[in-house]
Amino acid sequence: MRSFKKILSLSLIAFLMIGIFVSCSRKTDVRKIGLVLSTLNNPFFVSMKDGAEKKANELGYKLIVLDSQNDPVKERSNIEDLIQLNVEALLINPTDSDAVIKAIEVANQSNIPVITLDRQSNGGKITTHIASDNIKGGAMAGEFVLEKFGNQNINIVEIQGIPGASATRDRGNGFHSVLDDKSNVKFISSQAADFDRQKGLSVMENIIQGNKDIQVVFAHNDEMALGAAKAIRANNIDAVVIGFDGGDDALEAIESNEMQATVAQQPNLIGELGIQIADKIYNKESVDKEIAADLKIVTK
The missing domain is CATH 3.40.50.2300 (Response regulator)
Structure with a gap:
């Protein structure tokens, strides 16, 4: 009888140990x-x-x-x-x-x-x-340009993101949908800078060498806009720089007048x-x- 109780007790302990192990595993x-x-x-x-x-x-x-x-x-x-x-x-x-x-x-x-x-x-x-909605965001940037300049002649530089990326395509399409049919708007350059700040700077510097008569720069993200803004300042060009994302660096640049706007995402x-x-x-x-x-x- 004692042997049976001992076996039963050991079995119960083993059962409890298995239960604890399974619970811990879960x-x-x-x-x-x-x-x-x-x-x-x-x-x-x-x-x-x-x-x-x-x-x-x-x-x-x-x-x-x-x-x-x-x-x-x-x-x-x-x-x-x-x-x-x-x-x-x-x-x-x-x-x-x-x-x-x-x-x-x-x-x-x-x-x-x-x-x-x-x-x-x-x-x-x-x-x-x-x-x-990147198309809507691009259109918002275009509408901002029209509100700021009205019927004045506007020379625009567009700095694009990575070629082939949907954000590049959609932001550009939205921007152009608002501005392409406007007789006072001219796109003097549209070049890719791969959403990169340093490339945005380099691309903008190259564009400026060919034409300094620029009123607006629209970059497909804030990083490129910040790079472009640096080139704009270095060449003493009075242009409106618009980015896309709403990052902290861009918001600081807007406060210090280095950029004028960004389409803010979350x-x-x-x-x-x-x-x-x-x-x-x-x-x-x-x-x-x-x-x-x-x-x-x-x-x-």
Whole structure:
């Protein structure tokens, strides 16, 4: 009888130990989400990362952030690495809307939901795209120009983002949709500077060498606008510089009259929304195909 009780007692202890082990295993089974950013050498995407990290912590996810350094080859490698880690969802801010397609198709084959942020993909299966309305934002910049100059003759320089990126295409299309049919508006140069501040400076310097009669510079992001503004100041040109993003550096430049306006986005909100959508997908809730984040023109 004592032997039976002893066996029963040991069995009960073993059962309890197994229960504790299983419970602890569940607690350490952290759900993972992958975030692939085109670059972290840009305050806009750092803010997007910060927003995503904050929301992931709130919802109990481990967020793995990888930097593509504006290189489509590295981007694909990052996406494949995250697929191997069995993430619940992939948040991707593409380097290029065409180059990212093959990588997204690999994620599709692994049945991992893909959410694109800020820039679209031109192919592959995307569960949700989250971005500001870039066409509307470009149009807002164009309307700002008309409000400021009216019927005066306006020579405009447009500094474009990365060729092939949806944000480049949409911001440019929105801007041109407002201004192209105006007889007093002339685009004297439209050149790419890859969303980079130093390249924005170099491109603007080259443009100035050919023509200093410039009234407006519209850059597809704040980083390029800040670079262009530096070149404008160095050459004593009185031009209105308009950026796009609403980053802290641009807001400071507006306060000091180095820039006149920016179309302000909320990159931290885009990052937060990405995690919220990933959580809804994980919980098998329905999600919208496209989600727009608010925009506004910021001036001094």
